[in-house]
Amino acid sequence: MLQDLSVWAGLPPTQLIICAVMVFIAGLVRGFAGFGLSAVLMASIVVFIPPIELIPVCFLLEAAASLAMFRGGLRDADVGTAVTLAICSAVGVPLGLALTTSIDVDLSKLIALLIVLSLTVLQLMKINLLPASQKVALPVTGFAAGIVSGLAAVGGMVIALYVLASPKKAREMRGSLVLYLFFGMLTSSVTLYLYGVLQGEALVRGAILSPLVLAGVFAGSKLFSRSLDQTYRRVCLYLLVVFASAGLVRLVAF
Numbered sequence: 001m002l003q004d005l006s007v008w009a010g011l012p013p014t015q016l017i018i019c020a021v022m023v024f025i026a027g028l029v030r031g032f033a034g035f036g037l038s039a040v041l042m043a044s045i046v047v048f049i050p051p052i053e054l055i056p057v058c059f060l061l062e063a064a065a066s067l068a069m070f071r072g073g074l075r076d077a078d079v080g081t082a083v084t085l086a087i088c089s090a091v092g093v094p095l096g097l098a099l100t101t102s103i104d105v106d107l108s109k110l111i112a113l114l115i116v117l118s119l120t121v122l123q124l125m126k127i128n129l130l131p132a133s134q135k136v137a138l139p140v141t142g143f144a145a146g147i148v149s150g151l152a153a154v155g156g157m158v159i160a161l162y163v164l165a166s167p168k169k170a171r172e173m174r175g176s177l178v179l180y181l182f183f184g185m186l187t188s189s190v191t192l193y194l195y196g197v198l199q200g201e202a203l204v205r206g207a208i209l210s211p212l213v214l215a216g217v218f219a220g221s222k223l224f225s226r227s228l229d230q231t232y233r234r235v236c237l238y239l240l241v242v243f244a245s246a247g248l249v250r251l252v253a254f
Contacts, residue, residue: 009205011049019045023061023209027216030065032223033236034073034174035156035181037062037213043116043243047250051108051151052100056198059185060206061213066182068217073182076175078168081138085159086183088142089149093187096150108151109251115148117244119157120237137162149184156181157240170232174224 006013022044030037038058046054066073100108141162149155159180163173192198224232 005208009208010201011205015045015048019049019205019209020212023212024216026061027065027213028220028223029216029236029239030062030213031069031217031220033220033232034069034177035160036236036240037065037156039116039120039157039240040243042112043240043247046109046112047247051112053202055097055100055150056192056202057205057209059189059192059198060202061209062181063185063189064206064210064213065217066178066185068214069178069221070182072221073175073178076171077179078172078176079179082176082179083183084138085142085145085162085180086187088139089146089155089159089180089184090187092143092146092148093150096147097192098150099147100151106251110248111151113244113247113251115151116157116240117248119148119161120240120244123157123161124234124237124241155184173233 002013002016006016009016009019011019022041026037026040026044029040038061041054041058041061042051049057103111141158145155145158148158156177159177160173163176166173168176189198
């Protein structure tokens with residue numbers, strides 16, 4: 001059966017197994033923190049799957065996770081903020097995709113990993129680079145997230161920077177991220193289809209890996225509780241640092 005799945009996914013058995021493990025871990029992080037699924041995958045398996053092929057797979061897995069987490073996100077989120085961020089992000093996605101499809105594959109991998117690592121370090125250092133005015137910060141953040149989503153599928157990290165700079169509680173932050181990613185799924189699907197990357201092999205890979213990401217999301221959601229409000233973000237950010245650093249080392253070494 002593994003051999004059949006390997007043929008359908010267009011990946012050697014060993015790489016498919018690595019993908020399966022990392023997808024479950026990514027789902028665990030997503031279910032726990034509300035974001036980070038695509039960032040974990042971009043940091044770990046981008047070394048053997050180019051970003052232009054991995055982005056639509058990330059989208060499909062994010063879609064599965066978003067549908068599973070929608071109810072809880074709607075209950076806890078700041079709906080107006082999430083909708084505004086999603087709309088502005090949709091404007092930036094085409095620019096990010098244009099960059100991804102026009103540069104060298106290895107350079108695209110390097111950019112994707114550096115984006116993940118840089119955004120994670122900024123969050124750990126609690127550095128706020130956003131304008132003081134929410135009227136300016138909100139659309140700017142959404143647009144920047146769209147560009148990063150098209151380039152490296154980690155727009156949720158940019159949104160997390162914005163949310164972490166606010167006095168919101170962890171549960172509201174998590175809910176807003178979940179809702180943003182749900183709305184972003186709806187808007188990004190059109191752009192990805194028009195660029196011709198949301199089809200064929202990506203759909204097969206997404207179908208094969210979706211059960212694993214849902215299992216991870218379910219397990220991660222069970223781990224989240226009010227008692228972890230002060231620690232859960234740092235745990236997930238440290239995980240991203242590890243994955244991004246490992247990906248960079250492997251890319252440079254091999």
